[in-house]
Amino acid sequence: MPELPEIQTSINDLLNSRIIGRRINDCRVLWPRSVRPLKAGDFQARISGLVLQQLHRRGKYMVFRLNRDQTLLVHLRMTGQFHLRPAGSPEDPHDRVIFELDDRRRLCFHDTRKFGRLILTADPEDILNRLGPEPFDPALGAEDFFRALRRRRSRIKALLLDQSFIAGLGNIYCDEALFAAGIHPLRNAASLREEEAQLLLVKIREVLNTGLRNRGTSLGLGETNYLSGGRRGENSGALHIYGKAGQRCPRCGSVIEKIYVAGRGSHLCPRCQEITLEGSLTSPG
DNA sequence: AATACAGCCTGGACGC
DNA sequence: TGCGTCCAGGCTGTAT
Numbered sequence: 001m002p003e004l005p006e007i008q009t010s011i012n013d014l015l016n017s018r019i020i021g022r023r024i025n026d027c028r029v030l031w032p033r034s035v036r037p038l039k040a041g042d043f044q045a046r047i048s049g050l051v052l053q054q055l056h057r058r059g060k061y062m063v064f065r066l067n068r069d070q071t072l073l074v075h076l077r078m079t080g081q082f083h084l085r086p087a088g089s090p091e092d093p094h095d096r097v098i099f100e101l102d103d104r105r106r107l108c109f110h111d112t113r114k115f116g117r118l119i120l121t122a123d124p125e126d127i128l129n130r131l132g133p134e135p136f137d138p139a140l141g142a143e144d145f146f147r148a149l150r151r152r153r154s155r156i157k158a159l160l161l162d163q164s165f166i167a168g169l170g171n172i173y174c175d176e177a178l179f180a181a182g183i184h185p186l187r188n189a190a191s192l193r194e195e196e197a198q199l200l201l202v203k204i205r206e207v208l209n210t211g212l213r214n215r216g217t218s219l220g221l222g223e224t225n226y227l228s229g230g231r232r233g234e235n236s237g238a239l240h241i242y243g244k245a246g247q248r249c250p251r252c253g254s255v256i257e258k259i260y261v262a263g264r265g266s267h268l269c270p271r272c273q274e275i276t277l278e279g280s281l282t283s284p285g
Numbered sequence: 286a287a288t289a290c291a292g293c294c295t296g297g298a299c300g301c
Numbered sequence: 302t303g304c305g306t307c308c309a310g311g312c313t314g315t316a317t
Contacts, residue, residue: 001310033293060311077311078294094295113294115311154287163312171310224296224309263289264310289317298308 002076004135004168005211006226006233007057010082013229014107015055017084023051023102031096034111035118043120047072047099059131059167063124071124073117074109079224080116083108094223112224131167135204146197149189156192157185158262160204169204172217172242175267176207179241184275185259185266191279211235219243241267 002010027047029040038046047066054065064072074080083092087104097109097118109118119127133140152159159165160174169177178185180203183196192200211217216233218226226233240250245258249269259266 003311075311078309079296111294112296113310115294117312152286158287161311220297222297265308287317289315291315292313293311296309298306300306301304 001078001170001172002080002216002226003060003170003173003211004057004208005173005214005235006216006228007060007062007076007168008212009216009233010076010228011055011057011062014082014084017229019052019084019101019107020055021051021053022105024048024099025102026100028098028100029096030098031111031114033114034096034109034116035120038120043118046070047120058128059134059163060170061128061131063128069122071121073119073121073124073127075117075119076111077113077115077117079112079226081110081227083110083230131163132165133167135166135168135208140201142198142201143194145201146192146194149192149197152189154189155185155261156183156187156189156200157264157266159189161262161264166204168208171264171266172239173204173207173211175242176239177204179267179269179273180207182272182274184273184279185261185268186275187279210238214238241269243267 024047027044029035029043032040035043050066050068050070052064053067056063060075062074066072085106085108087100087106089106092108092110094110094112095108096111096114099107101107157174157178160169177200181200183200214233214235216226216228217235218232219236241256244256245267247256249256249272252269252271254269254271257268257270
């Protein structure tokens, strides 16, 4: 599932494919819910003729700046991806929105499970302002992170998945960061000691950086798998814990467990990520 | 404030 | 081989 490294890789690949400066000559919406809340016809009419001026990432959103003060926010959710194809290519059954560019290329939003969203708006900040800090923001210091954790009573994993607390983490990199920091996903956020919080922030950045270097994580071979630039991500070999329930912990050899936290499958080593009674309880004050 | 759960979706894994 | 069933999960909305 696309998280920060996969979104950033998708953006880098589009930038390398020189889509900036291209005009959208025409647009076809094949699955209207992909462009909610606009109606398909309104989306097509409003975006046709606009020029792609900038592209960057914020959290898990791809932010396409267009002229006339319009912004296209794209959330890939589970299976969204972009493909550039020559004009006249045969239609892919999972393409949901197709942009005809002015250089005889097609920018196709491909989304098997149809959860992804393309939001065309003049006020992207209404959405982006709800996001928490970027994990790599140099202004996000270890001490701030510790203090923010101390104020919260939720389970640490639920908090890391909360995009308004920190933006860009999803299930895979969350499990990997918690394992690398030796922190049980059910730990109460407020129970983390200062050195644990500091280490967790370091490990979050490490696992994301590894993911970025490897162009993201692709799991399995099927239709729903993550691709960018038509290629698989190479990060699955760098995973230590995610998707490895029943296998041995690479650090201590214990059997990796899978539990559910905040409704998500969560992988952990019961020895490297111990939880104590006080860690699982809400601390007073 | 935190949690749980349904809903949105389909391909793939699994059992028989 | 071919069904049926369940699972995966980011996010939103609703209920507790």
